Ligand SMILES: Nc1ncnc2c1ncn2[C@@H]1O[C@H](COP(=O)(O)OP(=O)(O)O)[C@@H](O)[C@H]1O
């Protein structure tokens with residue numbers, strides 16, 4: 001299994017955290033162990049796509065300051081650039097201009113090799129569609145980021161089990177994605193994103209494909225894990241009510257960000 005290539009897209013492969021516990025059910029993660037959240041500063045971020053001979057200005061000067069451990073939601077009409085912003089923050093794509101500072105480090109200046117290892121170490125991603133590997137069990141899927149980072153197999157297994165238990169899947173470890181409900185699949189995807197304790201977690205409409213009740217439960221889980229583990233969390237959602245429960249709510253309009261009362 002360790003010879004496998006990462007799940008598509010790249011995203012969910014944060015790497016080490018020296019000694020942080022994954023927060024198994026029934027055990028409070030030890031905050032003194034936790035790497036905590038990243039401070040993310042965005043300065044005058046532009047993204048222009050060239051398409052069919054035309055320039056599309058999707059992001060038009062985004063400025064943003066995410067405090068370490070903050071829980072921030074992002075709403076906005078379809079096509080307004082929410083996923084584009086998340087991809088840039090997740091270092092999956094590069095901006096046309098502007099800066100992203102991650103605890104002061106300018107990720108827009110990093111070499112591709114450095115960026116890959118940085119992304120693997122620091123950032124977790126959960127997408128609308130889970131992108132789990134269908135032929136592997138939940139446990140194996142969640143072990144994958146650790147195996148890709150060449151951590152010892154036992155360590156990968158222990159971490160994966162602990163975080164799967166934490167997200168409520170203690171009875172589903174050996175199930176394949178096709179044998180899980182939509183909500184369970186997203187729990188696995190969340191566990192995979194968190195297994196190596198990233199300091200920034202990005203969710204791109206992770207409940208967009210779920211019914212209301214299941215979606216609410218998944219949101220609750222994101223919120224709980226943010227409180228417990230202290231990572232900075234930016235959550236794009238189409239659901240205004242769920243977004244309103246975040247500590248801070250942002251709205252994207254016309255390529256820019258507006259603050260809304262939380
Ligand atoms: N690779 C690309 N090339 C050209 N246009 C793109 C590309 N990716 C996104 N876009 C355009 O950018 C706009 C914003 O897309 P997106 O960030 O996915 O919006 P949202 O997530 O808010 O629905 C859309 O008009 C989309 O068509």
Ligand SMILES: [Mg+2]
Nearest residue numbers: 082083084204
């Ligand atoms: Mg989108």
